[in-house]
Amino acid sequence: MLTSDGVALYLKVSGKGTPCIFVHGGPGAWSRSFEAMGGDVLEKQLTMYYYDQRGSGRSASSPDNDYSLNRMVEDIEDIRSLTGSDQVYLVAHSFGGVLASEYAARYGDHVKGLILLNATLSINYSLRAQIAFVNQLLGSHVTVENEDSVLPSFLAAMRLLGEKHLRYKMLSDNKATVHLLDSIDRSMPRNYSFARRALEMPEYAADFTKETAGVHVPVLVITGTKDHNIGPDHYKLFRFLKQTVKVIEGGHVLYYERNRQFAETVFGFVADAPDRNIDLLEAAANDQ
Structure with a gap:
């Protein structure tokens, strides 16, 4: 598909039911690993829209390097418009939580429900959580002196973890799970334009939990009890007005390792979702 500013995005549509847009993480990952490792179970009750963000995966780069949060949100709105449905679900994994929650804040009337799966709303919080986990695991003493040093300290911690061949621990206790994930991620060439820019953009370092x-x-x-990629307690900072929390035993790849529980949780949420069209009509009537 082409966005409203002319960037070609990879998009696959599959399933049945209410449209649901999957917003992948990274920054700069892609949607294929989620779909291939069990995320497609949602197609039983939802029409899934798997897209790769601009400058990511199988999508084209922005010719003017526009990877701003505003533009990423507009890309989601372009997909929502393409569905032909006034309201859609969003499923956001990891960093995708930042984009999806911002979309919900701006385009709430078009969101039937927001599903945050192992999602961060504060990159700096999650980087700090990863540093703390590395220190706990290795007995190391990587410190963060100030906000400007979070990324360098994180990279130092990842080097230590790599030297011990334990980087898989950030995602799962099961090395085979991460091996499968890596094999999918290496299965074809990918665009990394957004990944190379995102962590250098101050707006993505903001604490979006404050907007919830x-x-x-x-x-x-x-959320996962052992999701050290995000921080197992990160969700406790969320203050959404209509929030349901499901804590599942596991790490950052719950959609694969706890697939049945993941699907049942999502389908339960969808089944209980109110008719927001009626809610919006009533709200409009009350405003008159």
Whole structure:
């Protein structure tokens, strides 16, 4: 598909039911690993829209290097418009939480429900959580002197973890899971333009948990007890007004390692979702 500013995005549509846009993480990853490792189970009840963000995966780069949060949100709106549905679900994994929650804040009338799966709303919080986990695991003493040193300290911690061949621990206790994920990620050439720019863009370093109290859509938070990539307690900072939390035993790849529980949780949320068209009509009538 072409975005409203002319960038070609990879998009695959599959399934049945209400449209649901999957917003992948990274920054700069892609949607294929989620789809291939069990995320497609959602197609039983939802029409899934798998897209790769601009400058990511199988999508084209922005010719003017526009990877701003505003533009990434507009890309989601372009996909929502393409569905032909006034309201859609969003499933966001990892860094995708930043993009999806910002979309819900701006375009809440078009969101039937927001599903945050192992999602971060603060990159710096999650980088600090990863550093703390490395220190705990290795007995190391990587410190963060100030906000400007979070990324260099994180990279130092990852080097230590790599030297011990334990980087898989950030995603799962099961090395085979991460091996499968890596094999999918290496299966074809990918675009890394967004990945190379995102962590250098100050707007993505903001703490978006502070905006959650202003989001009025129904929200399902699915979090893992051992998700050291995000921080197992990160969800406790969320203040969505209509929030349901499901804590599942596991790490950052719950959609694969706890696939049945993941699917049942999402389908339960979808089944309980109110008719937001009626809610919006009633709200409009009350405003008159």
